[in-house]
Amino acid sequence: MTAEQLLTADLHDVGESRGQASGTVEIIRSSWALVEPRTEELGRHFYATLFSTAPETRDLFPVNMEVQRSRLLRALVHVVQMVDQPDELVPFLEQLGRDHRKFGVLTQHYDGVGTALISAIASYSGDAWTPEVESAWTRAYGTVAGAMHTAAQAERGPASWLGRVVGHERLGWDLATITVQTSEPIAYRAGQYVSVETPQRPRLWRYLSPANAPRPDGLLEFHVRAVNSGWVSRALVAHSRVGDTWRIGPPMGRMHVDPASDNEVLMVAGGTGMAPIKALLEDLTRRPKPPRTQVFIGGRTWEDLYDFGALRKLSYSNSWLDIIPVVEKDESASGAEHGTLADVVTRYGAWADHDVLVCGSPSMIRATVSRMLVAGTPLDRIRYDPFTMD
Incomplete structure (x- = not known):
């Protein structure tokens, strides 16, 4: 069974109506909203339960668990937000499954993680934890584990x-x-x-x-x-x-410029989001006919545009490329647009006919994508990756 089939089987059972499937999604989201304010305690409960029921998993994690707990919760939120978007969720879970091979994750570890996750959410849900809620979360985790495990088992390349x-x-x-x-x-x-x-x-x-x-x-x-x-x-x-x-570890993420697309390209980068933009532009220079590309590079001050010189030099030798610097606070910066990236990019219009890529911190991505959607940029034209923090 493929990961796509697993997802379909778990979220849209045979004979289950579209309305029932939507109900499952709503149950998951509303129950998560109840426990989300207590994510720190939930994370501690999860790992305490996991290490108690499957002690061999402790060696897979660092001595200091603070960062690991935050990563778990970010991943959970991401999955919860995408649970009714199988076209987006399945590739993400498949990448996650392949990536987890580097930890030495075994089949039985998925069962231990599921037990710990359900226990943690149940413990902090109180009276709201009903058989219906338990069923929805059990099925949702089955989707996650099934897609990850299937992809990991099918991978033949190196784990790292x-x-x-x-x-x-x-x-x-x-x-x-x-x-x-x-x-x-x-x-x-x-x-x-x-x-x-x-x-x-x-x-x-x-x-x-x-x-x-x-x-x-x-x-x-x-x-x-x-x-x-x-x-x-x-x-x-x-x-x-x-x-x-x-x-x-194995490569992850969906940032790319589709070679089959005839659309012009808009790239928006803040901070070290400049790194994947440089990689994308280097890749475009290798194409026989690169698309017309406009790049907005932003920071609080001019000094934050640490690699702007290299990008500007690249634009000089490639007529299809324009680089626009953006600074928030340095009004004296000559030749730069002033304001946040969200302000400046939407000032130029809706970009509705462009393929859009956004790179930067989670807060910058949220602000920019939100403003672009309000301005009229279609969501299916925007690509970004959520995991960009330490």
Whole structure:
């Protein structure tokens, strides 16, 4: 059975009407809304139950569980929000299943996770936890586990790759570019991201986007900004050294420029969201007929546009490419648009006939996508990836 069939079987049982399926989705969302304010306690309960019922799973996680708990909850929220969107949810779950192979996840671990998840939600739902709610969550988790496990079992490629740090350049106190040479080229698509494990933070993985398109020599360039409470990002910026060995997980994400599309392209990037944009533009330069592309690069000040010079230089040699800098606070910045990326991009119009890609922090993505939808940009024209934080 394929992951698509599993999803259909779980959310739309044979004989179940569209109305009944919608009811299941509503039950999941409304019950999640009740426990969401207590996500910290829910996360602790989940892992305590998991490690009690399946103690062998403890070795799959870092010593410090704070970051891991937040990742679990972000993933849960994402799945809950997409549970009635199988065309979006299934590819996400398949990528997640392939990615989890790097942890050494076994078939029986899915059962332990399901038990812990249902226990955690039930414990914090109180009287709202009814047989109907339990059934909806059990089926929803069956969808998640089924799609992930099916994809993981079907994957024949490596669970992870080794890479050696061959370059580390500090661009500021909180920013660095790090170049990694992998043991063999990773078959990723420009715009995708990978997870990395470093010697400074063993078993604590961080998602990073390569700033270059795939190359035969296996070189990967990463842009890393140290974020508040970012255990991994701060260690990477301050303490990565040439010669360090990284472990790199399978590529994930849906950011790409469809080669079959005839539409012009709009790219919007904030902060280190510049990295996947650079990879996408490098990939476009290899195409015989790149689409007309406009790129808005934004930051609070001009200094935040740390790689603008390289992108502007690229535009000089490619007539199909325009780069527009955007700054929020630096009114003296000559040649830049002023305001937030959401303000400036929608000031230019609805972009309804463009393929749109948005890269940056979760808050920047939310603000920009929301404003574009209000301005009239069709949702199915916008691509973005949600997991961009430490």
